[in-house]
Amino acid sequence: MQIVYERCAGLDVHKKTVGACLLFPEQGQQHKERQTFSTMTPDLLRLRDWLKQHGCTHVAMESTGVFWKPIYNLLEGHLEVMVVNAQHIKAVPGRKTDIKDAEWIADLLQHGLLRPSFIPPSGPRTLRDLTRSRSTLIEERSRVIARLQKTLEDANIKLASVASDVMGTSAQHMLRALVKGELAPSAMADFARGRMRAKREQLAQALTGHLQPHHRFLQAEHLAHIESLEEAIDRLSAQIAQRLAPYEAILLRLETIPGIQRRLAEIILAEIGPDMSRFPSAQHLARLRRHVSGQP
Incomplete structure (x- = not known):
């Protein structure tokens, strides 16, 4: 051979x-x-x-x-x-x-019988580490929110049945008031802003539950964990934005594709790098996901 x-x-x-x-x-x-x-x-x-x-x-x-x-x-x-x-x-x-x-x-x-996986150059690899770390933290934030909602359901607090986002500004005020345990449900419902103000009566009913001390403790821990994760996500996003500043034109072009917003555009650029000459055709790029080593 x-x-x-x-x-x-x-x-x-x-x-x-x-x-x-x-x-x-x-x-x-x-x-x-x-x-x-x-x-x-x-x-x-x-x-x-x-x-x-x-x-x-x-x-x-x-x-x-x-x-x-x-x-x-x-x-x-x-x-x-x-x-x-x-x-x-x-x-x-x-x-x-x-x-x-x-x-x-x-x-x-x-004998030339090996097909190498696509490994981006050093710069994009650094970016990939950052974007993947951020994605991991975002997933963890979702898991903690799910645990928070489970705690609320256990106490028969039905906030998620009325508020579309339990981590929205109004809902967070209500959750922190629940932890303190100092306000009546109707008073907590008054934290509602915007379109949620029309649901104050429903909110008061949803915030009337059987909240035990251990529920308040767990709720406080979950909220603190979520806040910590959000701060870490923001720090990572700032670092990613700083490193991607020279590629702003590419990011804007990616954002013209339907369904691709800034965060996804950053991930795409981090995964494949800015040099498209590595891919002979669109089909080669589309097949990349199967051959990138170290993918989860």
């Missing part, structure tokens, strides 16, 4: 160790050299030096959890690094049962 890369290496990545198999020509013969490194930064730098000393040009590894990321970060810019979906490697026929993972990856790489 034709050799595509003469000097290349396969990496078998684990939490604490990296097994490496280096393939290179010597005196007209193909040679194999194996070493094991720890995943501590000094040892990964030793791995990088070892590969460079042997003239290695290409390296491949499976997208194992998040363990590939530090290795990729240290090798990027020094070697061509491929991160490959584990299922793709398993699907290639011809593997012998006694061959080591690193050796098999190196062999496939040498």
